[in-house]
Amino acid sequence: MAIIEVRKLHLQFGGLVAVNELSFEIPENIVMSVIGPNGAGKTSLFNMLSGFYQPTRGEIIFNGTNIIGRKPSQITGLGMARTFQNLRVFPNLTVLENVMAGMHTRTKQGIIGALLQTPAQKKEEEWIHNVAMDCIRFVGIEPYTHRRAKNLPYGAQRYLEIARALAIQPKILFLDEPAAGFTFNEKQDLIDLIHRIRETYSIPVVLIEHDMGLINQVSEKILVLNYGQKLAEGTPSEVLNNPLVIEAYLGKEEEDLVI
């Protein structure tokens, strides 16, 4: 049973085709990677999945619902969480405040509760605080809890984004280049984290990544894109031995291939 089904997704800006009639599935409970040379359409795909871009045509079925045309906030409400390629933490807010943002869709107290400080409001605030702290501890950035996000080391900021996404208590997690700029050790930590996310939350995790080693260690399924089209889809051994995939990488940008 696929949690997400992408059908003939097409994104075109004028004459430029970013994603070309793409169809694939994301099965439940899996770690899947989306790879491809730069400009292959990976982040455009993520942006369409999360509602930031509207495709020219095509469908995205998330748990049975076609989410085309919905705003990102609605899609998040349905249980989709994502991180950003270029790190979009809330820089001047503390780690705790950042992570609490994830709880927004799970909670409902509004102005009245805020002004009157009702018992329901207080209970909800406590719950938000607890879940946020759980997520912060889970990814391991507890020492930074009250520090402003912009003052965190780079790696901690990346983990902060993940903690924030986990606070949404999502049904699926999208990570856009979560290991960008990481050292080898940091990447090992990340692999650990992804495994722990799978064990603890039992949700599918989909990543965009360039590091083949990391992808190989962590993925159960790989989708390869090139020029906005599906080049290959399957298990790591299937995909990484696919001659088309090898040609796409070795024949084009060698820098993308990091072993």
Add this chain to the structure above:
Amino acid sequence: MEKVVEKTLNQSTSRGLPGINRKLLYVGFLIIAMLLPFFSGPYWLDVGFLAVFYVVLGLGLNIVVGYAGLLDLGYSAFFAVGAYTTGILMTQFHMNFWITMLLGGLLALIVGVIVGAPTLRLRSDYLAIVTLGFGEIVRISAKNFSFTGGASGIYGILSPFPKPQMVNGIMINNLSYCYWLILLLAIITMIASKRLTQSRMGRSWAYIREDEDAAEAMGINRTRSKLAAYAIGAMFGGLAGSVFAIKMTAIAPESFNFMQSVMILLAVILGGVGRISGVVIGAVLVIIIPELLRDLDKVMHMGINFDQYRFLIFGIALIFLMIFRPQGIVPDKEVEE
């Protein structure tokens, strides 16, 4: 991930004054403020009223501009709604003031929702001009319609308070009671603002201010969130307007013009947009400084009528603040690790 943390972090946030002393300072100010009618003459009590009135308006606008990050150049429209509601209902329908005050706040809130719902999704520049347009529409409509009294406005609004009486040799009259009422409203607004910042709604405004798209990705419906801020800000403006009506006993459209909106904005910006203490100080300064300059002129006989330069100075102040000290003139109390 613990391995990434290299040193224990010193997380003390030191403030300008230790917590207990700050509270004492606030209580001190509050007591002085409450006793103002007893030791100041009518002129300065009037100034005091205006200053506290501006505190309320400033805090209301602060929710819109400071918390939600929306540039509102037509905020005086909401205070007009409150004032006219009270004025009309009391003079035409002889309603009880307190009911009109509630209705004034409520009506301002509703107007805020009606205006905000279609317009808050606009970009900040356009929103600014639209709010200005809205402010002008309200003012011009008040001037043109007969039920709002046309250009001369509404007059003869009666005081709901006890008749003037002498207490220990001091005259306690409508002005005194209105002052206490606006002071109470100011305190309520301050508490409300504080509670809002520490709530889910307040956080959603912070997220939107920091990064709109990331906020959207967190599931925050930006328009609804902004609308809440705009409506609450409107409500406080309306409530303040009602009190204004009974203090002045007469209201006219020209009290609610663009310059008024700008002055309220200046009060918010001057002290430090977003911070309650900043707004309070800014509001007081905006009212007090022209008074002090006027006194200065009397004392020094410079023959300069500072009053006519008031807005010129305000304009320059806004420019300088934005370029050189956008965080406002009140020093930042918090020091991070």
Add this chain to the structure above:
Amino acid sequence: MGLHLTTDMFVQQLVNALIIGSFYALIALGYSMVYGIIKLLNFAHGDLFMFGAFIGYTVLAKLTGTGSSLLGILIAFLIAMLVTGFLGMGIERMAYRPLLKAPRLSILITAVGMSLFLENGVMAAYGAKPYIMPVTLPTAAFSFLGTKITYSQIGIIVLSALLMVALQLFIHKTIYGKAMRAIAIDQTACSLVGINVKKVISLTFFVGSALAAAAGMMNATYYGNITFMMGFIFGLKAFTAAVIGGIGNIQGAVLGGLTLGVLETFGTLVIGSEWKDVFAFLILILLLVLKPTGILGEKVTERM
């Protein structure tokens, strides 16, 4: 009031509409150009219209008695355009340029402050009472379809049109104009290619301000009086015109200006002149809510 429009009334109102529309268009051009190049709605732009009128007044007041009044008007006109152009450049340099990297709110608030500064600065220098222009346009007229049209009216319309055509040529034929359009599309790419972005931005402000001053001067000599607040409402309406045509779009500004002139002139016949301003604001708000791209332009809602 019943709307009983005879041919001569229609022609008369049409001329009025074209004149006021031209003024809106000239000011709207400045809004659109500046918006196109640095994505800022220069809140103080309308006040440059007023400033131009006051410079014109000052020059004329000094020149009274110098030969033919038309020559005097022309000199005042040119000086007003030049001085205001430089003022616009100065404002950009001093108040806006330092804030281009700051949060949006900062530059908007600065623009509001600048508007106050200009309005009250002029008030401080000249006083709050309206000033009567020392020369007026000749009233020689000709008959057309039952009504009198003065040569001055035609002159204003023609002169405005000439200015707009000159601008079009400037933007499409000169290297600066091309740079302006390029910067509007991608500022970073332009600086990488060697375009002196700062200079072009300055020039944009100069041209936009000069056009506003031209409108101000024409307005002053046509209607005969000036006040320090005249830029406020004109600015807002010119902004409305720019939005009608599509903000950022030069032809749109002209189209929008004329459209607003016509709508306003004929609209007030129906609803009365005390609602004139409200009418324009309502058009603005409705437009931004329902069709923000205007007739020819780009998106104004938050980027998604």
